[in-house]
Each structure stands twice: as C-alpha cells, then as structure tokens.
Amino acid sequence: MKKEVAFTCELPNGIHARPANHLEAVCSQFKSDITLKNLRNGNQGSAKSVLSLVGTDTLLDDPCSLIIEGDDAEQAFETLAKYIQEEFPHCDEELVVMEQGDVLMPQSLMRHNPTLIHAKRLSAGIAKGKLVRYTDVELSVFDGEEASMSFADAKQAVTESLLAKAETANGQEKEIINAHLGILKDDALNDQVNAMVKQGDSLARAILKTVAAITDTLLQSSSDYLKERVLDIKDIALQLLITSHPHLNVLTEFTLSEPSVVIANDLTPSQFLGLDRAYLKGLILTQAGSTSHTVILARAFNIPAVSGVAIEQCASQEGETIYVDGGLGVVAVETSESVAAYFERAIWLADKKAQVEGEFVHQAAQTKDGKGIEIAANIACTVEAEPAFAKGAEGIGLFRTEMLFMDRATAPDEDEQFNAYKAVLEAAEGKPVIIRTMDIGGDKPIDYLNLPHEHNPFLGYRAVRIYPQFLALFHTQIRAILRAAPFGHTKVMIPMIQSIEEIRWVKEQIATVKAVMDSEGVSYGEIELGIMVEIPSVAFIMDQFCKEVDFFSIGSNDMTQYLLAVDRDNDNVAKLYNSLAPSFLRLLDAVVKGAHANDKWVGLCGELGANKKVLPLLIGAGLDELSMAAPSIAPTKAALRQFDSAQCRELFEQACNCATIADVEALLDTFSRAQEDKPLLATECVLLDCDFNSKEEAIQTLVGNLGIQGRTHLVSELEADIWAREEVFSTGLGNGFAIPHTKSDNITHSSISIARLKKPVRWSEDEDSDADFVIMLTLNKDQGDQHMRIFSGLARKLIHESFRNTIKNMATEDEVIGFLKSELAL
Template identity: 35%
Template sequence: MLEALRKIVQEVNSAKDLKAALGIIVLRIKEKMSVQVCSVYLHDEETGRYVLMATEGLNKRAIGKVSLDSDEGLIGLVGTRQEPLNLSNASDHPQYRYFAETGEERYSSFLGTPIIHNGEVLGVLVVQQRERREFSEEEVSFIVTMGTQLAGVIAHAEASGSMSSSKRTPQEVRFVGVVGAPGAVVGQAVVVLPPADLDAVPDRKTKEIQIELDLFADAIESVKKNIQKTSTKLAKQLRPDELALFDAYILMLEDVALIGDIEKTIRDGQWAQGAIREVVVKYTQRFEAMDDPYLKERAADIKDLGRRLLAQLQKQDHENTDYPDKTILVSEEISPSMLSEIPEGKLVGIVSVLGSSNSHVAILSRAMGIPAVMGVAELPYRKMDGLKVALNGFFGEVITNPTDELCEYYENMAEEEKQLLASLSILRDLPCVTLDGHRISLWVNTGLQADVDKAQQRGAEGIGLYRTEVPFMMSSSFPSEKEQMAIYREQLAAFHPNPVTMRTLDVGGDKSLPYFPIKEENPFLGWRGIRVTLDHPEIFILQIRAMLKASEGLDNLKILLPMISSIGEVEHALRMINRAWYEIKEEGIEVPMPPVGVMIEVPSAVFLTRTLAKEVDFVSVGSNDLTQYLLAVDRNNARVADLYNYYHPAVLHSLYKTVKDCHAEGKPASICGEMAGDPVIAVLLMAMGFDSLSMSSTNIPKVKSMLRQITLAKAKEILDEVLKQDDPQVIKSIINLELSALGLQRAITTTKKIMN
C-alpha cells in the first residue's frame, strides 16, 4: 500500500495542472482498490456547492455540471461531519441523493472522505462499488491518506492560480510559517532556485518560445562539450567499459524521444528549465517502474543528465533575472548571497520554505528592516513565480492571490506603522518613566552592526542581548581571537558608556554553524548553548578573552551564559571566565572583571533562580525559549504555532517567581525576547519588577510610549487581576480592556494580528 501511495503521489506531483492531477488520482485509486468508481467533488467557495470535478466510472459528461449544496446528499454529509463515511448500501441512507446524469444508481457500496487543508474542507473523495459491502479498515486508511495528499495538491493549485479545470478566478490562499522579521507588505514573488535541483524548478509560462529553444540547444551543446572533455581527460585512467558511460550520456543528449519531448514542452509554453524538469521526471518514473534491474538503473542516468542541463541553463539565466520594484524573494532556503544579488531598494519581503526565526537570513532581515516569513513548509513555491503575494511578517503568514481589499489593508497597515514610528521619534532621548515616576531601562537585542545603528536612532539605553553567534554564522570557520575582539569592540564602543550584554556562543537547536555541524534527533533538548561551549573550552575561553580584551578602557561589558539548567554549569563557566581574566592580566591587559549573568530559559532554572542568583551578578530571562520549554511547543513549528502563547498562566507565574527570587538575593533581573517587545505585555513585565526590558529596536518606541502613559500602581493592579486567571485569552482580554479604558487603544491595535 505504501509503495502504491508513493507512486501515485509522485505521478500527481508531476502533473501540469489540477485537472491532470485529479484525473491521475481517480484513475490510480480506482485501479489500486479494484472499485468501479472513484470521484472527486470540490467545494466552490463562490457558490457554496460541491461540484463533480473528476471521475472514473461515472458519466464523464457530468463533470462540472453535477453539484450539491454544502449540506446536501452523502457528499454534503461527509463534508459537514469532516470524517469518512463507509456504507454498504448507499441508497438506503436517508441523505442519499440521486443524480440521473452520473449513472450512479448501479453502485451500492460508498466510501467518502473529506479533503481538508488547514482546517478547511476543500472537497470530498469518493469510491463506489456495485456489490454491497463495507470497505475494510485498510481501504479506509488508504482513501483517507489519499485525501490528505489531495488536499495539498488542491491548496497548491489554488495558491498558484492553476485551478484551470474549475474556471474560477485565482483564490486567495493563506499559508502559515514562523515570524522571521516583522512588517506587512504586498509585492511580486520572484522564485530563486537552489542550484541544479530538478524538484525545485517552478512552472513558468513563456511567450518567448524560440529564445527558450535556443537556450536549451546551447545547454545541450555545452553539456556535450563538458562530457567529451571529461572523457578525454580520464581516458588513460579508466577502462573502455567505464568510458562507455560518457558515450551513453552523449547518446541520451541526441535521443530524439527525450530531447524531442523537452522541445515539445517548450513549444507548449513552458520555459526550458521547467520543460527539462517535467520530461525528466516523467522518464525517470517510467524507468523506475520497470522490472529489469539494468533499465531501472537508467533512471539515475536520466536524472543526472537533467541536472547537468539544468545547471547549464541556470548559469545562463543567473545574469538575466529581472527583479520588479516590489520584489518578494521566495525560495526553498534563502542564502545571504541571494539577497545581495537584488538591486538596492527593490527587495520588500522574504519568504523561505525552510529556516526558522533564528536562521541567518531571518536575523539579516530584521537588521535590514525587511519583513520575512520562514518555515512555510506547505508553500507551493515552485508555482509562485510572478504571483502577487501579501506577506504578514508580524504573525508569519503568506497570502497568495490576495484580494484588492486585503492588499489595500496591508498597504494601509504598513503606512500606519511607518507613521507611528515617525510620530514616536520624539521619544528618542526621553527616559522610560511611568506617570508615577517609576524608571525602567529599555535595551536592544543585536547581532549585527546594522542593529546598533537603528537602536541608537530609536533611543536604546544599552544592549540587553548581543548574539555573539551571528558573527560565527557569517564566517566560514571559527573566528580568531583577534577577529572576535574587533567585532565586540565595535559593539562596546558604539554604546559606551551604556552596558553591553554579550551572550556567549549559543549554537545548537535551530542555530547551526556550517563548519561545526550538530545533528541530533531532538536538537532543542540536546547539545546546545552552554553545553556545547563547556565541552569545548578552547572555544569558550578564546571567546571570553576576546570579550575582555575588547572592553579595555570601556568597562561596559556584561557576560551572559545561555541555556543554564544547573548550578554545576555556572560554577564550571565561572572557573573558565576567571582563568581567561587571569591570562589576559598576565599579558599586561588591565580590565576589571565584568558582571556575569545567567539566562533563565529552561524550567529547571526557574526553580533554581535563588541558587543561581547567589553565584552571579544578574539574571536575564530568555522569554522565547522559556515559553517553548514550559509549553512543550516548538516555536519554529508552524503546525503548533497557535499553542505558543506567552499569555499562558504558566509562563506569567514562572516569570513572576523568577523576578521575586532574583530580587530576594539583591540581584537585578532583565528579560529579552518577543515578550519584552510587546507593548501590552510589557505593562505586566514592569509590574512584575523587571529592571530592564530588551527587544528589537523597532519595538523600543512603542514600548516606551505605552509605559510612559501608565502608572506603576495601575500596572500592578492589572497584574494582580491577571494572575488570578487560568485562560490565556481571558488574560489578554483583561489587559486590553484595562488599557482601552485608559485611552491606550492605539498602542493595543499595533500589536494585533493583521487580518482581512
């Protein structure tokens, strides 16, 4: 069953449009299950009806004509119940609906399953048989699995506007990823391909048929020359039978059927790269299905040849990419080099199928002020080139074919955000002081020098978190002590005399170094943060030495230890910090021992706060990781994104306990992460007693504006009420109502989700 499923999915994925994909599915399911009928009914949002869109076994003239209301017949019942329906005699069911056009009166057994994507019913997949019987559990499992596969196909077709079989206008489709960089924007998708990856090549229609044919012909000649050159070079090293492989490749490049099919696909309007992908995949599937071992192996040769041709075309195409004025860059995995190739001023958004909020490109996006959404796993990016796309970087959403109303809304939101930041610029040099005189420090999270420049423009009073792993991620090897010292000095000098908190190298989890790979089944609970650097004292001590040397004459350095879960880790790290301090002192460099702090970001550290605070000079809560660990929710997983909620009572009570325990030992407590930059929840954090909040530079003016318009006493009243609640939504509603009553609706609105 699994092998059959794999082959069907592979064939469907290579279909040119939805109509072809549906035809393949109903035919293959009918054959595999040995049933008389397989049909697909799709839900049309414009009419609210289920329409017969594909069938094998019923009268095909009924396709596109037969339809049912959303609650009509057995099809409507399956859609309404959103679960499979298995009947031995369908006509006995009170909701059975007969259509003479289909000829289905001959069929008794009925098995239907809903086609659901992101909670929305897109249609119903049905199989029928003449004899009366209930379908087996294995058959039900197979049809349900095919329904889930079909859901992705339909959603992708709607997103790319290839619903050619339904004659509908392209549908607005929403895909959920994770936040990479905040902001809202509407632009045109430009798909950038991974090098020589056939599966990643998008469909792209072209009217320049002859140009594409010429490019393909040039690619064939170039690949031929390269193969002949390689064959000549290796002639003395290989046996004649081994050299014959190169001759086989030349013959394939001259094969009338293979090359002719690619040329025909180009003449049908597909660009050369897409034509190669389409034909090579088709030929590969044919050879892989053969029983003869020798012929089956030829599938790999065809695929390799396809990659060679593709690489040559990409080399030609690379210099000719046209970037529109509002380019939204889309790729499976975006690299910094891709960003650098776009003309200045044209890039307005970034969408990546892979990656996380902490990936290199996400960090660069935030520094550049460009909205980004990462980890959009279900995005049909291969079919998106040239499409209009709306990007919601505040909440990790990508909308293809957005309506005019949504585009206008997003553009208004972007303009309002711009105006809001401009209006708050007057707060830049003012302290963050509440109406009743309470002072709280607002610091910035940085990783690049670009972050520092923007932070200073927005009134940051220091750096609460400098991510030292960013320079490591941008290097091809571990930076030397001298290289690190220069980078750290730049950060320390930029904010002198204000404090700069440098977190020691924090890799692992979703942050990896190409030259220091960490591969684990569960990386977030694995070898990461302080665990890595304590196991590699040569990395840790060198980094501490670089920090200390960089602080000479400035004395504004603070050192922060990440991912602390036990007192033993702190004691071990402190011994190595002292060792590094004594080493540079012996070298004649006089710097005071800087304050050292720990990050509270795992549950065990919450309960050890008092013990940890006794050993260090300050405590900093990493709200992003602490929230994900407390709630057992991977914050980079779009499927459980709705469960990641820092209004959760467990999160708030843990934060409150941490602050109280830290202050009980006479040590200051700060917090960094998404929570600190949310103006609404910043009210609670201030009330809890946090001495400083550290956030992205964009959020500093918003948080400052909010806190300057409220009293500490009122904030504590709201906190007392909130801590009595057990539901995150109730907590959020209470805060919003209280702040609205104070006339702070505008500040609340800027934190709300952008919706159409």
C-alpha cells in the first residue's frame, strides 16, 4: 500500500537536526518505508534517518511530500497527517540571540560550572598566577616614636629620592612621581604638620593626624576621583615616616618569586611600582576605582586588574593558582581542569590576536588603493600617551585637558600643565598632538569654579563660553601649551565654537599671552590653531572659519546630538540618536568639502571613528584623520586596507542621498557583502591536530580564531549564537563528525571553520556522538538559504565513508580547502 502526506514546511529554520530528530522518531514507529521528498529541489531521503532528512535541504515554505509504502501505511498515514499538521510546525522556533553591546559570559566557560567571583573591571586581559596577599605596613607602628630628623629634612630626602627615580622612569611612572612631588609641596599637608609639631606633637603623630584629617575629607567627597587620591596621600605619608624613622627598620619591599596575582585592600602607586613586574600577572584590589593612579599604571603595563573583591572571598585560595579576567570582570577560583583549559585557551587566543594585530601597529594607515588616513589616539591623561603610540597611533587626535582640572580642590598651576603637555609631546616624537583647551561645564562641572546649575547644560555655559569669566585660568593654560610647544608638533583646538566672533576673541587672547611672555623673556613655540566642529552652525560658514583657523576636528558625538536635537543620555529619546542619519552625513560632507576647498585639514575624534561598520563611509567622506581609543587603532588600520577609496566615495554619496537611516544601513550591508574579500573557505580557518579536551574548547577556539582573522568583531555574541543552536539540538552527526552552525548578524565574513582533533571529545550525551572532526558554519543572515544548503550538502557527503576517510586524512590545510571546495562546489 502506498500513501502520501503533502505539506509545506513551516519551520523558520528549515529541517535541521532538531526537527529531523522529531520527525524520525515518529516515522520509526512504523514498518513501512517513509521517504521525504522536497518538491522544490527534487531531493529526497529516508524519513527514518536524521542525516537523510537534513540532506533534503528543506527550507521554510518548501513544498514537500511524505511517501509511505508498506503494510502499515494506512496507520502511518493517519498518524503522520495529524502530526505534520498539528505538531511538526511547532517543534522548532526562530533562534533568539542576545542583544549586542552586553558583556556576555562565554558559554564555553559557563557550561563548566566555574566558581567565579564577580568584580568591577579595571584593566583588561587575563592573568594566571598564584594568589598572594599583599602585606602592608600599618602607619600606626610609627605612633609615639621619635623622629631622627625634622619634617623639612624628611621632606627634602623624599623629594630627592623621587626626583632620582623620575630621571630613569618612563612616561607612566614619571607622571605618578610628579603627582607625588606635588603632594609633598601641598600647603594643606605642610601647614598642618608644621602646626602640630609646634604644638608639641611628635613628627610621626603630626603626620598621622594630618593624613587622617585629609583622607577623612576626601572620603566624604561625592567625587570618586578624590576618594581615590587617598592612596596617594597615604603613599607619601609612609615615605615621610620611613625616612624620618630609619631606626625602626620598616621595610616596604614585597618580593614575588613566581608568577603571581596580588590581592590587596589598597595598593599605592609606589607599592605597585615596587613589585617585580616579571612576576606580577594580575591585581585584585578591594577598593580601587577606575581613575586610581595604581589602576592607571596597571593599564599602562597591561596588568589585568579588578576591584570590589573582599580579601575574605579569596582567603582560602592564598597560595593556589587562580585566574583573573579583567575583560569579563571575574576571578576564577577552585578551577577544575576544564575551567583552567578555558582560560589557558583564552590566553592563547589573546596572544594570537595580539600577534596578528601587531603586524599593523607600525604600518602606515592607508586604504587598499594607497590613500592615507591618519589614525590617531584619544587620551585623557599623560600616562596614556606612550601606550597609545606603542599601539600604533600616528598622532594624538584629542588630548582632553579638562581631566587635569577635574576632581581636585584647585586648578593645576602653569608648571603642572606645562609638564603634562611636554610629556605627551615628547612621547609623540614629532607626531602631531592636538591639545583641546579645557572643555569644562555642561556634563563636566568643576567644584572650585562654582558654575551655576543648569537645566540643559549641554546647550549652556560651558567650554569656550566660560573662558571670559575665567580669563586667568584660560591664559594660564595657553601659556603652558605655548611653553611646551617647542617639544613637538603642537596643535591647539578650541571646543564649542559656534561663531567667528568667538574664534577671533580666542586669537586675541593668545596674542595677549604671547605679548606678556615676550615682555617677560619666556620662550615659547609656534602652534597650529583649530576648532572642534560640534555645533552645526559652523558648517554653514566654513569658508569664513577657514580664514581664521588652521584645521578642524569633528566631534561626532556632540554634533549628532546637536543636529538631531537628541540628548543621547536621555533614555526616552536616545533611540533617535544615530550618526547614520542622512542629515548628519550631509553635514559631515559640508564640513569636509568646505575645509578641503580652502586647503584645510579635517579630522574626526568622536566614537564614530572606531566603528568598523561605518568606516567605509568615513573614508568616502574624505576625512584626513580618525581619532579613537588606543586599542582600536591596529584593528582600524587592518580594516582600512580592505577598502578602495573611490568605491567608498561613491558609497558615501549614495548614503547622503538616502531618505532614512534604514536606507543607509541597507546600503552599508549591501556594500559590505560586495566588498567581501575573505573567502568562505580559507586556510586561516583550518586548524589541524588540535589538542582539545572538550566540545566547549573546540567552539571557543574556532569562534575565537574568527575574531583573530578579522571575520567577526563580536566574538562573544557569535559564540552565543553557536550555543543557542546547540541548545536546540546537538550538531554531532556521528562517525566522529560535528557541524556546529549558525546564521547570524554577528559574523562579518561568512566562514567555514575546520578543526581536526588529536583525540575525540564528547559532543552530546549520546555515547556514539564523540567527534574528532569539527566543521563549523558561521554564515551571515543576509546570505539567504546558503546556510542550510551547505549544511545539508555536508550531511549528504558525510553519509559516505570514503568522504569521511579522505577528509580526515588530509595532510595540509590547503588539501582540506581544495577537497571541500570541490566536493561542495563552493
């Protein structure tokens, strides 16, 4: 007897492993032969075989038939007709992918049930080492002891010691040392100590009381930055106490003898610098904030660091090997073999990524056709300069000097500012440095200036608008910059300019400062003067501004919100903030064309500059420079070389003529697909003879390698997509093969990744599911049905033993690629 059940496939993902398994289970109840026939492509396969069902390449809306032949065909028909209509359409659903932008905990870690202590992320990277508790010196040991020298002598000795260290220190250490020298000169400290000594207190007690009073005041502040200065005060106090009480033989040396992760309640900058960085692999600080000098040093030296972990939480692990992931913000303790394997593999992947990106660090930034675009760094403090240049910065596109003025009791004096600007210019070694004058007010208030509270500070009394009221402050900054100018290529940028009157006033003030310096015989250097383009009114009189200034730098963040009248920090309207708005692109075009028509240089220093998706538009706009956070520099240089500047210009012109943001995004997606220069199959995605211990390690490595090769910029998100599919149904196909797969927006270049394992790993709970050959499919959603076509094609091939044996025994990556291209007709 022969029966037939006709139906249209309603499954959103087609017939893949999970629905195939459901259908196979129902069909296997019957003795009759049951065949699924796909009427769209003519493929057919046994409905009692998961691989055969997958091999039919059945997709959403495909017309199909179940052909039933055998003694119980009537019974099978009744059951299957009802099943196909009522149950089969609901055995699968559209895969839900986590939102982008979140910090995702990798499933390849979480599936091993790790013991994690969650912490605040301070400095990225992964550290492995023995947990060592830092033993600090209690200041109270000095209480009641008589000093061997006066306060003045102790202060002089500490000053000389710091100056000696500064002579051999690099930029990062020198910056912290200069800060400590400033504390030694602080009147509040000196006056209080001297007053207490005169009143009869011992020097030790006077220092301790003064430090307690100052730190109590700082700790009551609402400013985290000021609270974090407590460590610097205690640092200097300890040095003064040790120096003035040598007979106590108080030692501050803390010796590390093997790779270590140091945990401490507090760690002062000098204590950090005293640690042997050959053995210091990571830091766990219970209280440190992101602006702590110790944390700034940790970042500068690439030491992973987290905070907010109580020592008691880790006490039982002292002397044991632990891992700190500064990117995820976790401390992993009591690590099992599988958890340790995850972190070891993560460290390996990070090293590989650094090697690949390192190839572009010192290469000139240019497009595929040789058009140069300067890639510069945005920095907020002096210590960031050297690491930025080490990461490939071709200049400093934005030095946010307001950070020198914020979270302190008084403004920095001329010498402090001069030293800061000079340090950055020296680190640049002739590369251009754009120093933005203080952008104070608005979202960056300064307590000691007593600026009025405003309902709309972004449009109010800020930046250049406050300079006339605080003229001495502005003149001091200009003097400091002019004095530093001889030490490098100095460019000065004025923020929040909206009229010719404002820039002319600024130029008059600079001339006044120069005249005073001339009369005093103070030498200074020449500067280039530019403005921050963030207020749209500037674009309409670019021809006039070009007569007044030497360069322009577009602040894309503020220019977008001013143009669109959207407060990007207001959740109610933040969704309207988008720099892909055609109006913004036209404004960008007007600024660049206006500048270039008058032979003026124009850069962009907003967050948009590091957005890889938008990069071809920025190239097409004709910008001379893009400035960004230092970690984005090498990847951006690598991405630049994928694009042709003429094609990018055509793209930009098309985008400017779009009607909606959605139209621009669609145009970018189409352009990205057309620019695909990474083949679906490539040797860079073939890993032979891998020593994996688990399915999790295999997926972690294959997805991580896609990040290393520049095929995805969203590694964690892409891995989540893979595991979302695995949660639906295991992709182990038997015979030692597994095909993990996803169709995702998180893959830039659709890829087939291959891993041949030295030993099989368990792919599912099924004992026959061990896999020693993994073929991972990661295809972009815009690739249509290619995802399931390749999957079903592979499934059909893997049925044949000859195919399996041939691919497993390939000697080289090239052989594997050639074989698959031929067999899959790719």
